[in-house]
Amino acid sequence: MIQPIRGTRDILPIETARWQFLEQAVRRVFHQYDYGELRTPIFEKTELFARAVGETTDIVEKEMYVFADRGGESLALRPEGTASVVRSFLNNGFERQLPFKAYYIGPMFRYERPQKGRYRQFHQAGAEMFGPEGPLADAEILAMIVRFLEEVGLAGTLTLEINSLGCPECRPAYREKLIAALEAKEPELCGNCQNRLHRNPLRVLDCKNESCKEIAHDAPHMLDHLCETCDSHFTGLKSHLDTLGLKYVVNPMMVRGLDYYTRTAFEVTTDALGAQSAVAAGGRYDGLVTEMGGKNPVPAIGFAMGLERLALLLEQQEIGAAPVDIYLAAVGDEAAQSFGLKAAEAFRAAGLRVAMGLQGGSMKAQMKKAGKSGARYSVVIGEEEAQNAQVTLKDMEQREQWTLSIEEAVARMKSA
Numbered sequence: 001m002i003q004p005i006r007g008t009r010d011i012l013p014i015e016t017a018r019w020q021f022l023e024q025a026v027r028r029v030f031h032q033y034d035y036g037e038l039r040t041p042i043f044e045k046t047e048l049f050a051r052a053v054g055e056t057t058d059i060v061e062k063e064m065y066v067f068a069d070r071g072g073e074s075l076a077l078r079p080e081g082t083a084s085v086v087r088s089f090l091n092n093g094f095e096r097q098l099p100f101k102a103y104y105i106g107p108m109f110r111y112e113r114p115q116k117g118r119y120r121q122f123h124q125a126g127a128e129m130f131g132p133e134g135p136l137a138d139a140e141i142l143a144m145i146v147r148f149l150e151e152v153g154l155a156g157t158l159t160l161e162i163n164s165l166g167c168p169e170c171r172p173a174y175r176e177k178l179i180a181a182l183e184a185k186e187p188e189l190c191g192n193c194q195n196r197l198h199r200n201p202l203r204v205l206d207c208k209n210e211s212c213k214e215i216a217h218d219a220p221h222m223l224d225h226l227c228e229t230c231d232s233h234f235t236g237l238k239s240h241l242d243t244l245g246l247k248y249v250v251n252p253m254m255v256r257g258l259d260y261y262t263r264t265a266f267e268v269t270t271d272a273l274g275a276q277s278a279v280a281a282g283g284r285y286d287g288l289v290t291e292m293g294g295k296n297p298v299p300a301i302g303f304a305m306g307l308e309r310l311a312l313l314l315e316q317q318e319i320g321a322a323p324v325d326i327y328l329a330a331v332g333d334e335a336a337q338s339f340g341l342k343a344a345e346a347f348r349a350a351g352l353r354v355a356m357g358l359q360g361g362s363m364k365a366q367m368k369k370a371g372k373s374g375a376r377y378s379v380v381i382g383e384e385e386a387q388n389a390q391v392t393l394k395d396m397e398q399r400e401q402w403t404l405s406i407e408e409a410v411a412r413m414k415s416a
């Protein structure tokens, strides 16, 4: 037997009910905020990601699936969604039609060590907004994430964390201050942080190593070194969130892994899956459009959510599984079975979801299956019922039952 590729998996029919529940909520809620779906290819020129995500990031250096196609061109499976959206934004001239708001849902690919909840093909839903520069846009996108999480029933288990990462005006000077402070403690930093001290000092702030955590706590923080524009942007964001009554935590240690973020950065985290982990993350990237070849700077903000983790949370909270409405068992001769199929069709025509015991078996065996199906109602048809053109409809929760014609049973189910 051929096995699936390491780090990939089949999402089985029993799970996809939850996935579809999530995806439908994404489409419904994002639509309410005037986002349209953008479907980009899952592979692109390798240089797109090298430029957008950053040559020296782990994603580009170590985790990307890169291959030469038959024409010898270097291509990559997309490791994230933003780069393709920015490329499409520029290719299609959306600079002239601001604001531009787009969302996506689909698979991403990273060559990482597989572990529980982490796969080499994983799935994200994300949204990007181009044009608005002020904190109102940041507040709207956070409100959208929170509304989505409320609609899928997960808001209670999650925390919204925000931070500001400054801008090209104020970050370089802060960066120097941070490097100086970290250099003084260099021997106490973990090996990983010693390596990135000069290359990417901000990442030291969110290192999980205990000794690094202590040093990070006492190190200078971006929030205390924002320029006036960044400071009033962040103050504006907090004030809009307060007006909306959205709960948030300011976390000066949250720096995000990608170089392109400016000003607002945010994460939605949970501790319901063991170690604290992010289910959604994003931020503002005002410089990326010009970096990617845009003639004029276009402010932008976006985020991505991990569907694997959201699906795990739903499973844990027993949300989103969709049992059938009716389990229908027809027992007896061919006429009874045929009448059963006719009844099943009548329920389906009325929009109900019906599982029929097509493999036969005794009434007792079929009732066992009805119990397992999770359906609240069962419909039982024996030879006598079939002869009288009647069905027995049972409410298995209330332990009530009625003998009815097909039409009467459909009417009762529709009003149930």
Ligand SMILES: [Zn+2]
Residues within 6 Å of the ligand: 166, 167, 168, 169, 170, 171, 226, 227, 228, 229, 230, 231
């Ligand atoms: Zn600034």
Ligand SMILES: [Zn+2]
Residues within 6 Å of the ligand: 189, 190, 191, 192, 193, 204, 207, 208, 209, 212
């Ligand atoms: Zn460290």
